[in-house]
Amino acid sequence: LERLNKALRTAVGLLSAPPSSWENLCEKTFSDFRIACVHLRREQEALDTVQEKVEAWKFVCKSMKARPFLHDRGNEVIRILMKSDQWMQAFQDTSLSLDDLPPDLQSEFKRRADETIPEYPIAGDDGKPPNPGEAGPAAPPGSTSVGSDFVKPMRPSNLAVVVQRCSKARVLLEERANWWDEIGQGLVVTVSFSKGAKEDVILPAAHFLLTAKLSTKDRWQPGAKRPSAPQGAGEADSLIALCTAGDEQGILVVPQETLCSEVEKDNVGLRYGHAAPHATAHELYKAFVNGLRELSAGMLSKAPGAKQLKVLSASFNGHQYYEMTTSGPFTHAFHF
Helix, strand or coil: CHHHHHHHHHHHHHHCCCHHHHHHHHHHHHHHHHHHHHHCCCCHHHHHCCCCHHHHHHHHHHHHHHCHHHHHHHHHHHHHHHCCHHHHHHHCCCCCCHHHCCHHHHHHHHHHHHHHCCCCCCCCCCCCCCCCCCCCCCCCCCCEEECCEEECCCCCCCEEEEEEEECEEEEEEECCCCEEEEECCEEEEEEEEECCCCHHHHHHHHHHHHHCCCECCCCCCCCCCCCCCHHHCCCCECHHHHHHCCCCCEEEEEECHHHHCEECCCCCCEECCCECCHHHHHHHHHHHHHHHHHHHHHHHCCCCCCCCCEEEECCCCCCCCEEEECCCCCCEEEEC
8 A cells, every 4th residue: 555655646746747757757657556556456445545536547547648558557547446436436526527538448437437426427528418318429520330339430639650660761851962861770750640639749759759669779680690589579678778778779750641541432542631731740740859859868868878869850841752771670550
């Protein structure tokens, strides 16, 4: 229990801390909080003695929104807390609504809320409690219905990236002058922004790409002994960890509007109507690249002997021309 309260004290402080403190500490704090919850999952009385339940709910929901890769572990925590009537009742004292919870948990949470806090209205999309006598919502454009539910097209809600590991990559920065720049070992990231994307997703996405174990210092070449790790993963580590250890790493960012595409009704053509407007996407792209530069510089500035991360970006306007060499692309796609 002391472990849980200790993690929660840090979590409460982070809710009002400067953004830099949140970026640096939220993942470790969430991990500590989750581990403590898991250890107490069969000790309901101990969980119920926690005083700052409201702040805990706010911290869990904020962490899951800021770090999409925490989804499964966050769901685990929420399901543990949902077993307690006291924790469910504390949820109504927050400023949170059903929309602040992961979509795949909302129906389950609402059923539990109906049991424990029936007087608490679970808001609909318009912020008002649903009226049982009203007709259901109209199908969203481009969706199909299955029973009473709508199946929406799969598309990123804010920002989408495809990440590939590279041995080296170079990009044409100025065609007339034939000006190229390049990175060595590191990552090539293509990025797209959808309608409604906001700048508050930029730093969490940049922080994730810098700290997730996506890169490697492995320099395998054809003819050499292959890495022993499965699926060509090598000894995966994060860009920041590798730079801190003195290994040179780089990241090349390339705009790619087509990540927001969807199939036409004929199931053959493609359309891109859900991409952010050009001017908005351009500003978000610049903020994303700057976020990678500033966050990496801040995280590496206090590490003695660290190599600075090289951040390159392709031009947003016009054609993007780049070349990449990889000994195993180790490709991932993420939505934020």
